[in-house]
Amino acid sequence: MTxxxxxxxxxxxxxxxLENDPKVIxxxxxxxxxxxxxxxxxxxxxxxxxxxxxxxxLAESGILGTAVGLAYRGYRPVVEIQFDGFIxxxxxxxxxxxxxxxxxxxxxxxxxxxxxxxxxxxxGSPEHHSESPEAYFTHxxxxxxxxxxxxxxxxxxxxxxIASDDPVLYFEPKRRYHDKGEVxxxxxxxxxxxxxxxxxVTEGTDVTLVAYGPLVKTARDAAxxxxxxxxxxxxxxxxxxxxxxxxTLEASVRKTGRLVITHEASQxxxxxxxxxxxxxxxxxxxxxxxxxxxxxxxxxxxxSKLEMxxxxxxxxxxxxxxxxxxxxxxxxxxxx
Amino acid sequence: xxxxDAGKGGIAAGGPGNSAESNRxxxxxxxxxxxxxxxxxxxxxFDSWVQDVSDEQLASLYEDMVAIRRIDAEATALQRQGELAxxxxxxGQEASQIGSARALRDDDFVFPSYRDNGVAYVRGVQPxxxxxxxxxxxxxxxxxxTVNVATQQIIIGAQSLHATGYAMGIQNxxxxxxxxxxxxxxxxxxxxxxxxxVFAASFxxxxxxxxxxxxxxxxxxxxxxSHIQIADRASGFGIxxxxxxxxxxxxxxxxxxxxVDRARRGGGxxxxxxxxxxxxxxxxxxxxxxxxDANELEDWAAKDPIERLRTLLERKGLLTGELEAAxxxxxxxxxxxxxxxxxxxxxPQPLDIFKxxxxxxxxxxxxxxxxxxxxxxxxxxPAEAASEExxx
Numbered sequence: 203m204t205x206x207x208x209x210x211x212x213x214x215x216x217x218x219x220l221e222n223d224p225k226v227i228x229x230x231x232x233x234x235x236x237x238x239x240x241x242x243x244x245x246x247x248x249x250x251x252x253x254x255x256x257x258x259x260l261a262e263s264g265i266l267g268t269a270v271g272l273a274y275r276g277y278r279p280v281v282e283i284q285f286d287g288f289i290x291x292x293x294x295x296x297x298x299x300x301x302x303x304x305x306x307x308x309x310x311x312x313x314x315x316x317x318x319x320x321x322x323x324x325x326g327s328p329e330h331h332s333e334s335p336e337a338y339f340t341h342x343x344x345x346x347x348x349x350x351x352x353x354x355x356x357x358x359x360x361x362x363x364i365a366s367d368d369p370v371l372y373f374e375p376k377r378r379y380h381d382k383g384e385v386x387x388x389x390x391x392x393x394x395x396x397x398x399x400x401x402x403v404t405e406g407t408d409v410t411l412v413a414y415g416p417l418v419k420t421a422r423d424a425a426x427x428x429x430x431x432x433x434x435x436x437x438x439x440x441x442x443x444x445x446x447x448x449x450t451l452e453a454s455v456r457k458t459g460r461l462v463i464t465h466e467a468s469q470x471x472x473x474x475x476x477x478x479x480x481x482x483x484x485x486x487x488x489x490x491x492x493x494x495x496x497x498x499x500x501x502x503x504x505x506s507k508l509e510m511x512x513x514x515x516x517x518x519x520x521x522x523x524x525x526x527x528x529x530x531x532x533x534x535x536x537x538x
Numbered sequence: 539x540x541x542x543d544a545g546k547g548g549i550a551a552g553g554p555g556n557s558a559e560s561n562r563x564x565x566x567x568x569x570x571x572x573x574x575x576x577x578x579x580x581x582x583x584f585d586s587w588v589q590d591v592s593d594e595q596l597a598s599l600y601e602d603m604v605a606i607r608r609i610d611a612e613a614t615a616l617q618r619q620g621e622l623a624x625x626x627x628x629x630g631q632e633a634s635q636i637g638s639a640r641a642l643r644d645d646d647f648v649f650p651s652y653r654d655n656g657v658a659y660v661r662g663v664q665p666x667x668x669x670x671x672x673x674x675x676x677x678x679x680x681x682x683x684t685v686n687v688a689t690q691q692i693i694i695g696a697q698s699l700h701a702t703g704y705a706m707g708i709q710n711x712x713x714x715x716x717x718x719x720x721x722x723x724x725x726x727x728x729x730x731x732x733x734x735x736v737f738a739a740s741f742x743x744x745x746x747x748x749x750x751x752x753x754x755x756x757x758x759x760x761x762x763x764s765h766i767q768i769a770d771r772a773s774g775f776g777i778x779x780x781x782x783x784x785x786x787x788x789x790x791x792x793x794x795x796x797x798v799d800r801a802r803r804g805g806g807x808x809x810x811x812x813x814x815x816x817x818x819x820x821x822x823x824x825x826x827x828x829x830x831d832a833n834e835l836e837d838w839a840a841k842d843p844i845e846r847l848r849t850l851l852e853r854k855g856l857l858t859g860e861l862e863a864a865x866x867x868x869x870x871x872x873x874x875x876x877x878x879x880x881x882x883x884x885x886p887q888p889l890d891i892f893k894x895x896x897x898x899x900x901x902x903x904x905x906x907x908x909x910x911x912x913x914x915x916x917x918x919x920p921a922e923a924a925s926e927e928x929x930x
Contacts (some may be wrong), residue, residue, distance in 0.1 A: 271703020398901065
């Protein structure tokens with residue numbers, strides 16, 4: 203076990219993938235000599251060369267489109283999208299090409315592309331640097347979407363994503379890059395938790411609280427705070443956003459009878475809606491209350507002086523828990 | 539504007555390591571080796587690249603062009619008869635497609651658009667497989683690796699990046715094969731084609747961009763895409779280009795050979811504008827009489843690529859009755875194969891819809907498949923139930 207930051211844990215995972223498979227190739231803007239704007243790829247070009255760690259021109263569709271061609275040729279490209287809000291120019295290549303090539307060719311052409319996306323807010327950035335675009339991709343068949351919440355997962359899941367023959371969007375919570383945690387670098391991938399599985403972070407009996415990426419830490423803090431008031435929250439880290447591990451969610455909700463889901467992304471059409479609907483379909487008669495969503499608002503990501511109002515914090519999450527429990531809350535007295 | 543004058547220009551000679559020279563082009567002259575009247579004209583820079591083309595090979599180019607025109611006619615007929623949902627005719631672009639595709643090696647990899655059926659034919663795609671996607675029986679009719687042709691791209695220009703990325707892979711592998719992207723004049727307005735040229739130039743990737751300027755992007759004329767000759771755009775990216783008569787099979791072949799040779803020798807990308815004309819509609823769903831002048835079509839019919847080669851063969855005394863009969867018989871056989879293959883094509887099965895979305899199991903999809911399997915089973919015969927479902 204080694205103490206390391208989140209960013210370092212990803213770097214270490216990338217290094218192992220580069221070492222283990224000569225077909226792995228990293229591509230992106232500023233990832234080489236600079237080591238990426240968040241230094242996640244620090245030192246990799248120096249050690250693996252410019253042909254393995256490629257500084258690309260500034261063109262997101264170009265990065266993804268050439269990755270498709272490299273995958274056609276048998277490579278396993280790992281591309282970095284510098285910031286969440288820059289992924290949109292690459293949207294067509296991701297949803298129309300990367301996602302569909304395997305289906306289109308009836309399995310003949312594999313697209314083992316990993317798309318690393320630093321995402322989410324909370325770091326006081328300007329516009330286009332704090333977005334949570336994950337739902338666009340969970341809506342697209344053919345893609346796997348994951349989000350990591352701690353250094354150990356960051357380390358193992360980047361390797362699992364790269365090893366996957368399916369394309370994977372790997373969402374990195376940028377406000378957690380400097381958080382430290384224990385990482386077992388010797389953990390065998392087959393021994394690690396499958397990247398499709400959700401993880402029960404803290405066990406509880408009163409409410410199931412679902413989070414992923416940057417909000418897992420906040421959710422855990424909320425559970426600790428709630429425990430002081432005698433409320434037992436079971437926190438689940440989704441880890442995989444597509445597919446969703448409903449088996450783990452279902453087991454938890456059958457136990458607690460109440461569901462709260464939280465994410466930074468806007469509410470409408472967000473992942474919270476999918477979790478709420480899926481759980482309602484599966485365990486309607488076990489629910490004691492309607493599922494509750496605590497999310498970002500349906501607004502463009504606001505300027506940084508207001509972002510703390512947009513992002514679900516500990517208190518907003520606890521308010522959501524109170525709603526699920528039927529305890530006095532900010533909406534008490536309102537219909538619906 | 540297209541002229542019938544024999545072209546004088548071409549690309550500046552330049553091999554690897556001579557980037558300043560190789561990046562310069564000599565202007566917008568249209569390279570032509572066969573005039574519309576079927577006369578072989580000399581071009582010192584290009585002649586040497588096709589001097590090995592024997593009489594037999596010339597006849598075989600003619601045979602290929604007739605065959606793909608026949609595939610086009612047969613597929614159009616099949617569409618009119620309800621056997622295909624849609625068909626994008628290449629009528630008029632036979633020389634561009636045959637001349638370029640015949641210049642490639644088997645281990646080169648082609649990334650075509652939906653109209654490049656002639657290219658697919660040359661690479662060995664079976665006639666019925668060419669129409670499989672247009673019949674709705676698959677999204678792609680062939681395994682790309684069996685013929686080294688990617689599936690036909692429908693998103694305009696997206697494949698230019700795939701070709702460039704593939705070429706970067708060739709480069710990494712230290713191989714001397716080449717990736718080729720085919721697209722039309724309209725695609726040059728797309729970001730992807732421009733980004734592909736940036737990447738290709740930056741990495742000096744062994745990729746050849748073949749733009750068939752057929753003058754129309756559905757109803758939009760080429761003037762709406764570019765106010766300069768399309769070939770001239772490439773120089774802005776540092777990519778040498780050629781502008782050739784796309785209805786002249788030898789000119790297209792020579793240009794492609796030059797480009798491919800440059801790429802193999804480490805000289806980087808080349809852009810070819812093959813100036814041609816789409817004589818038919820964009821697709822069978824389209825009505826070109828609404829947007830283009832009948833005189834324009836007439837002008838271009840006089841420059842027909844097949845007629846031109848036929849006249850050349852005639853002038854050379856190669857157009858024997860025997861050859862004509864053999865070419866016709868071949869086209870008949872291909873058309874027959876296409877028709878039979880289309881009509882007898884195996885129908886996909888209902889549960890095939892779930893296959894190959896992922897390489898590995900996916901719990902969400904597995905659940906949907908399981909539910910739909912049960913739903914179909916509730917009718918007794920799943921195939922029958924699915925066809926009823928589809929009929930609603």
